Amino acid sequence: MKTFNVGVIGxxxxxxxxxxxxxxxxxxxxxxxxDLNEERARQAADKYGATKVFTDYNELLxxxxxxxxxxxxxxxxHAEISIAALHAGKHVLVEKPLCRTVEEALRVQEAVxxxxxxxxxxxxxxxxxxxxxxxxxxxxxxxxxxxxxxxxAIRRLGNPxxxxxxxxxxxxxxxxxxxxxxxDLCWYMMGRPKPVSVSANTYKKLGNRSNVRNLSFYxxxxxxxxxxxxxxxxxxxxxxxxxxxxxxxVSFTLHAKENDTSIKxxxxxxxxxxDPEVVVVSEKHDTIVNIYPQTDxxxxxxxxxxxxxxxxxIDSIKNGTTPISPVEDGVEIMKxxxxxxxxxxxxxxxxx
Ligand SMILES: NC(=O)c1ccc[n+]([C@@H]2O[C@H](COP(=O)([O-])OP(=O)(O)OC[C@H]3O[C@@H](n4cnc5c(N)ncnc54)[C@H](O)[C@@H]3O)[C@@H](O)[C@H]2O)c1
Numbered sequence: 589m590k591t592f593n594v595g596v597i598g599x600x601x602x603x604x605x606x607x608x609x610x611x612x613x614x615x616x617x618x619x620x621x622x623d624l625n626e627e628r629a630r631q632a633a634d635k636y637g638a639t640k641v642f643t644d645y646n647e648l649l650x651x652x653x654x655x656x657x658x659x660x661x662x663x664x665x666h667a668e669i670s671i672a673a674l675h676a677g678k679h680v681l682v683e684k685p686l687c688r689t690v691e692e693a694l695r696v697q698e699a700v701x702x703x704x705x706x707x708x709x710x711x712x713x714x715x716x717x718x719x720x721x722x723x724x725x726x727x728x729x730x731x732x733x734x735x736x737x738x739x740x741a742i743r744r745l746g747n748p749x750x751x752x753x754x755x756x757x758x759x760x761x762x763x764x765x766x767x768x769x770x771x772d773l774c775w776y777m778m779g780r781p782k783p784v785s786v787s788a789n790t791y792k793k794l795g796n797r798s799n800v801r802n803l804s805f806y807x808x809x810x811x812x813x814x815x816x817x818x819x820x821x822x823x824x825x826x827x828x829x830x831x832x833x834x835x836x837x838v839s840f841t842l843h844a845k846e847n848d849t850s851i852k853x854x855x856x857x858x859x860x861x862x863d864p865e866v867v868v869v870s871e872k873h874d875t876i877v878n879i880y881p882q883t884d885x886x887x888x889x890x891x892x893x894x895x896x897x898x899x900x901x902i903d904s905i906k907n908g909t910t911p912i913s914p915v916e917d918g919v920e921i922m923k924x925x926x927x928x929x930x931x932x933x934x935x936x937x938x939x940x
Pocket of ligand 1: 597598599600601602603622623624625628643645660661662663665683684685710712750751765807808809810
């Protein structure tokens with residue numbers, strides 16, 4: 589059994605999902621970690637058994653022992669570190685979003701081509717067992733043509749602060765951070781139709797509401813409420829070449845009565861919801877039926893989704909196959925996200 593030596597760059601909040609999934613993989617040897625914050629990197633190394641600790645990712649990438657890396661750093665570094673890693677001969681699993689701009693995304697795509705190495709975008713929602721099951725149903729024609737999808741990722745209070753709310757480092761607010769998940773999942777389920785136009789709005793009305801007490805929320809490893817240069821919320825209508833459309837709304841904060849994550853897709857033979865709970869809608873014997881598939885989890889399961897993302901990464905390296913979330917999909921999603929910001933800025937529909 590070949591052992592793959594892996595390094596994790598960025599050891600903040602989400603890295604633990606990568607680290608624990610690598611640790612549990614029978615063919616992976618978790619060798620190294622790297623973070624700008626040495627203490628944080630050292631703690632991760634101790635907890636997950638990595639022997640090498642770096643504060644400069646270039647040093648980790650220069651280590652010939654390492655075959656592959658996960659990149660779990662701020663969004664502004666994803667393109668730069670991915671390109672450096674590919675050129676250093678490493679396979680890459682990069683957290684979502686792929687990067688901040690289409691131009692950066694195309695540069696990463698070029699590096700994948702020239703290096704011949706594999707890059708998997710961390711669109712973790714695709715790897716959830718329920719999502720894979722529904723995708724199989726769709727492939728087998730259960731829903732017919734999926735022509736409309738609607739998704740919400742509404743946090744009433746949940747601006748993570750720090751780099752997330754600094755547009756220079758994040759590239760944007762809730763759209764690029766959580767909107768990316770629901771847009772990608774709908775697009776993937778719809779069979780990845782070509783996006784042709786976007787009409788969108790973004791709002792900065794409420795600020796980060798760091799004054800609010802008695803309600804906790806996800807925070808960056810280095811939480812700081814001082815700087816907030818990102819939108820509070822965004823909504824968009826995305827049109828596809830095949831006539832299908834996708835409507836989304838997302839927020840870090842909104843005067844909503846509760847958080848709301850919902851993902852719904854509609855076809856001409858049936859429909860389904862992924863969030864908050866998997867349900868298939870169909871017609872049997874002239875009767876509308878709602879079917880609740882009996883699976884381990886009713887909704888999205890963080891642990892199994894990350895484990896299958898990492899398992900798929902290792903399998904793809906081992907078998908020399910293209911991952912189900914390749915760099916090309918990262919590029920397409922960046923076109924949609926950047927189109928949404930452009931449309932909101934112009935106050936008009938934008939052709940992609
Ligand atoms: N897939 C998911 O569900 C999910 C969830 C949360 C975050 N994320 C993504 O993961 C990434 C990290 O998010 P997070 O919540 O862990 O943030 P975080 O702030 O908790 O951690 C980021 C870490 O990266 C380190 N870092 C930044 N630049 C670096 C560099 N050049 N070299 C080494 N280390 C560097 C920081 O010091 C910090 O420890 C982001 O891209 C985010 O979008 C994905």
